[in-house]
Structure formats: structure tokens, C-alpha cells
Amino acid sequence: MTCDEAQILLHALLDNELDAGHAREVEAHIASCPACAAELAAQREMKRVLADTKLSYSAPAGLRARIEASMPQARPQPSRRSVLRGFAMGSAVSALAASGVVAVVLRQDDQQRILSEVVSAHLRSLQAGHLIDVVSTDQHTVKPWFNGKLDVAPPVIDLTAQGFTLVGGRLDYVDARAIGAVVYKRRQHIINLFVSQTASTEHRPPKTQTMQGFNCRRWGERGLNFWAVSDIGGDELTEFVDKFEAAMKVNVEG
Amino acid sequence: MPVSDDFQKAQRFREAALPYLDDVYTLARYLLRDASDAEDAVQECYLRALKHFDSYRGPAMKPWLFAILRNVCNAEYARRAHSHAAIEDTPGAADQTPMWQENEASPETEVLRSRDAGAIRKMIDALAEPFKETFVLREINNLSYREIAEAVGAPVGTVMSRLARARAMLRAAWTAEEEHSK
Structure with a gap:
């Protein structure tokens, strides 16, 4: 083997890309050639330093969100046809969904549209067996899971002691954007807490609306929009939001 | 709920x-x-990958995405035509840097001083194409030689020689900078 050949093959040796036969040939050459041996050692050293350095980049969260938004979204715009199909499915859930149609069709202003999307996302999470992407009752597991997936860091607060068990988190899509959903359980009822970014940082007090048989309580705080959606009663949902807000206040100030 | 094929x-x-x-x-x-x-x-x-996803038959997703990205970047190079060459073999650039230099002073390994990531990224950025691309695919994206060959559409032998040259150039730049900063 010539030095010219060895100078190329020693890299393949370093990268574990050589078969046993060729590896032996390169090693034999290197054993008898101080120059090539020095080059191998130097390259090994450089490879080691490079491996210890973070040279990769992380994609900005905004880029991820833009790519997500450019793909066909989970929920087509509600139409009368989809409503009828909902009826045809005949499940209790679809019947509930169908009963909310009038509101969907008649009041397509922005707030209402987003509310209907939030409720749809809640329904989807119950139907499709895609309730949770990260299963954990530990807020310190759920919170970091969202890192890099969203352009917001949803507050994840364990409310088990207050009667609402944290069960996990999920990525969802509302208004053609990726949005965080933190999932809680109250007895056998699921509460989806959706969190998205908003330009306004002012506090907007919680307000409950009902759609398709679900209660949805929404509020705004510290540049975030929150929607808590569940089939639990309005007073229980209010209790949930109160406890969440109180705990969030403690977290921020504490 | 109608779930369209597009969505699936x-x-x-x-x-x-x-x-x-x-x-x-x-x-x-x-x-x-x-x-x-x-x-x-x-x-x-x-966007392009999603459009062509129907015709994707594997084997590995990563080299496939990289191949698409390369095409996008080549279009961008063309747009910048005056400042950059496309990712093609540029014999001139390659010949300027010798494959390797004999270390006359001593056959001992020269220990490279660890540099911060920013300084190393800059040195990699300065490598000429197509050597930089091969180097990044191997050392940072962790592709095998075969996958690199697939992504860049070149034979494995070419990948090997480009990688050897890229590493020689990087090391030369590194030691030169250390000389300079002494």
C-alpha cells in the first residue's frame, strides 16, 4: 500500500467503514510508516475534539411551526356534510358534536371559529386514541418535552393534590398552528388545557362558553392564551381554572 | 369526521x-x-419532500431529505451565482490545499487545542465545496459513507477522497490558526 492510498483509507479506518481485510492492510502500512502513523494519530485527535463539541444547530421553533402550518391540517373546515357524517356515525360523541353545529355555522367570527377548533381538538383527542404524546404525572417530565416543539413553553403544573391529576402532554393543531395541550384527569373525565402564544400580555379574566356539550373556559395571562375544555360541569371547570391560576401565580412569584 | 388522504x-x-x-x-x-x-x-x-413523499421508497429518510435539501441549496447558489460556486467538484480549490503535509518537526501527535464551537464552526464554514458538505454529512450529521454517497449522488470512493481532503484542510486551518494565535 502506498502512502497516498493510506492517507485516504486511514479515514475509513477511523470511521469504522473498512472491512477486516482492508483494515489489516492499512494497519500494516501504518505500523511501518511513521508519517502515516502520525497522520492517523492527529486525525484521531481531531475527531475526538470535534465529537466533544456541539457543532450541530437546532432548528428555530418558528421554523418548525411554519412547516407544520404548511402541511394539510387535521381538521378540515366544519361543513354541513361533516355534520351529517357525524350523525351517521351515531355515537354519543358525534351526536353532541352535531348539536353544536348551529353555532358553528351561524357564528363564524374568529373567536367562535377558534373555540370550535379547540373543542374539535378536544374531541379528536378522545376519539383517535391520541390523547397523550408524553405520558407522565411528573410536571418536570412533561414541561421539558415541549421544548423545541412549540414557540411557547406551556406552564405545566401538577394539581394532583387539588384533585386534578396531571396525565401528560400532547402537540395539537388549532387555527393551523401547532399548540400545546396539557392533559388532566378528574375522576374519569379528561380536561385538555390548550396553551398558545398571543401578542397581548394583559390579563383577560376567565370566561366560560359551552359548545357541543363541552364546557370551555378561556383566559389570557402573561402573553399566553389558555383554553380548558372538558365535559365536567361548569363549576368544576371553574374550580380547575382557579386552582391552575393560583398555582401559576405561586410558581411565578415563588 | 372526514379525514382526507392528504391529511393521512x-x-x-x-x-x-x-x-x-x-x-x-x-x-x-x-x-x-x-x-x-x-x-x-x-x-x-x-415542502418538496411532502410533495414527493408518495414516490419515496426508502431506505433511509435522512439521506433522502439531504438530497432534496442539496437541490434547494443548489438553486440558492445559482441565485447567488456571483459569490458562490454550486456544489460541484472544483479542481482548483482542491489543488490549492495539499492532501497532507509531512510533519517534519516530529512524528509526535500534535495536540490540537480545544476550541469553542463557534471557532470550529467558522473553520468548517470556510472549507471549500464539495469537501465541506461531505465533512458535515459525516462528522455532524453522522451519515455512513454509503448514505453520503446516496445523498450527494457520488460513488463511495469519491466520498472517501473528499472526506480525507476535507479533514486535511480542516486540520491545516486549525494548526495555522494556532500558529497565528501563539
């Missing part, structure tokens, strides 16, 4: 391709040397 396809694509977003973005940053151009290129890459 997008969902499959999302699961298959989005986990490599950081890898694709990393390659774009090194190839284009500009954060916002890299973002645009990556977004375009994912």
Missing part, C-alpha cells in the same frame, strides 16, 4: 420526516452560511 399522508410524513428537522437545518446552515437563508431552504425542502 401528511401525518405519515410528519412522523417520518420531522424528527430530522435539526439535522436538515444543520446541513442547511453549513451549506448556506446564513440563518435566514437556511430557514427558507429547510422549509422549501420539507
Whole structure:
């Protein structure tokens, strides 16, 4: 083997890309050639330093969100046809969904549209067996899971002691954007807490609306929009939001 | 709820391709040397990939995405035509740097001083194409030689010689900078 050949093959040796036969040939050459041996050692050293350095980049969260938004979204715009199909499915859930149609069709202003999307996302999470992407009752597991997936860091607060068990988190899509959903359980009822970014940082007090048989309580705080959606009663949902807000206040100030 | 084929396809694509977003973005940053151009290129890459996802037959998603990104970047190079050459063999650039230099002083290993990531990224950025691309695919994106060959559409032998040259150039730049900073 010539030095010219060895100078190329020693890299393949370093990268574990050589078969046993060729590896032996390169090693034999290197054993008898101080120059090539020095080059191998130097390259090994450089490879080691490079491996210890973070040279990769992380994609900005905004880029991820833009790519997500450019793909066909989970929920087509509600139409009368989809409503009828909902009826045809005949499940209790679809019947509930169908009963909310009038509101969907008649009041397509922005707030209402987003509310209907939030409720749809809640329904989807119950139907499709895609309730949770990260299963954990530990807020310190759920919170970091969202890192890099969203352009917001949803507050994840364990409310088990207050009667609402944290069960996990999920990525969802509302208004053609990726949005965080933190999932809680109250007895056998699921509460989806959706969190998205908003330009306004002012506090907007919680307000409950009902759609398709679900209660949805929404509020705004510290540049975030929150929607808590569940089939639990309005007073229980209010209790949930109160406890969440109180705990969030403690977290921020504490 | 009508779930369209488009959505199901997008969902499959999302699961298959989005986990490599950081890898694709990393390659774009090194190839284009500009954060916002890299973002645009990556977004375009994912758009094209979704469009051609039907014809994707494997084997590996990563080299496939990289191959698409390369095409996007080549279009960007063409746009910048005056400042950059496309990712093609440029014999001139290659010949300027000798494959390797005999270390006359001593056969001992020269220990490279650890540098911060920013300084090393700059040195990699300064490598000529197509050597930089091969180097990044191997050393940062962790592709095998065969996968690199697939992504760049060149024989494995070419990949090996480009990689050897890239590493020789990088090491030369590194030691030169250390000399300079002494």
C-alpha cells in the first residue's frame, strides 16, 4: 500500500467503514510508516475534539411551526356534510358534536371559529386514541418535552393534590398552528388545557362558553392564551381554572 | 369526521420526516452560511419532500431529505451565482490545499487545542465545496459513507477522497490558526 492510498483509507479506518481485510492492510502500512502513523494519530485527535463539541444547530421553533402550518391540517373546515357524517356515525360523541353545529355555522367570527377548533381538538383527542404524546404525572417530565416543539413553553403544573391529576402532554393543531395541550384527569373525565402564544400580555379574566356539550373556559395571562375544555360541569371547570391560576401565580412569584 | 388522504399522508410524513428537522437545518446552515437563508431552504425542502413523499421508497429518510435539501441549496447558489460556486467538484480549490503535509518537526501527535464551537464552526464554514458538505454529512450529521454517497449522488470512493481532503484542510486551518494565535 502506498502512502497516498493510506492517507485516504486511514479515514475509513477511523470511521469504522473498512472491512477486516482492508483494515489489516492499512494497519500494516501504518505500523511501518511513521508519517502515516502520525497522520492517523492527529486525525484521531481531531475527531475526538470535534465529537466533544456541539457543532450541530437546532432548528428555530418558528421554523418548525411554519412547516407544520404548511402541511394539510387535521381538521378540515366544519361543513354541513361533516355534520351529517357525524350523525351517521351515531355515537354519543358525534351526536353532541352535531348539536353544536348551529353555532358553528351561524357564528363564524374568529373567536367562535377558534373555540370550535379547540373543542374539535378536544374531541379528536378522545376519539383517535391520541390523547397523550408524553405520558407522565411528573410536571418536570412533561414541561421539558415541549421544548423545541412549540414557540411557547406551556406552564405545566401538577394539581394532583387539588384533585386534578396531571396525565401528560400532547402537540395539537388549532387555527393551523401547532399548540400545546396539557392533559388532566378528574375522576374519569379528561380536561385538555390548550396553551398558545398571543401578542397581548394583559390579563383577560376567565370566561366560560359551552359548545357541543363541552364546557370551555378561556383566559389570557402573561402573553399566553389558555383554553380548558372538558365535559365536567361548569363549576368544576371553574374550580380547575382557579386552582391552575393560583398555582401559576405561586410558581411565578415563588 | 372526514379525514382526507392528504391529511393521512401528511401525518405519515410528519412522523417520518420531522424528527430530522435539526439535522436538515444543520446541513442547511453549513451549506448556506446564513440563518435566514437556511430557514427558507429547510422549509422549501420539507415542502418538496411532502410533495414527493408518495414516490419515496426508502431506505433511509435522512439521506433522502439531504438530497432534496442539496437541490434547494443548489438553486440558492445559482441565485447567488456571483459569490458562490454550486456544489460541484472544483479542481482548483482542491489543488490549492495539499492532501497532507509531512510533519517534519516530529512524528509526535500534535495536540490540537480545544476550541469553542463557534471557532470550529467558522473553520468548517470556510472549507471549500464539495469537501465541506461531505465533512458535515459525516462528522455532524453522522451519515455512513454509503448514505453520503446516496445523498450527494457520488460513488463511495469519491466520498472517501473528499472526506480525507476535507479533514486535511480542516486540520491545516486549525494548526495555522494556532500558529497565528501563539
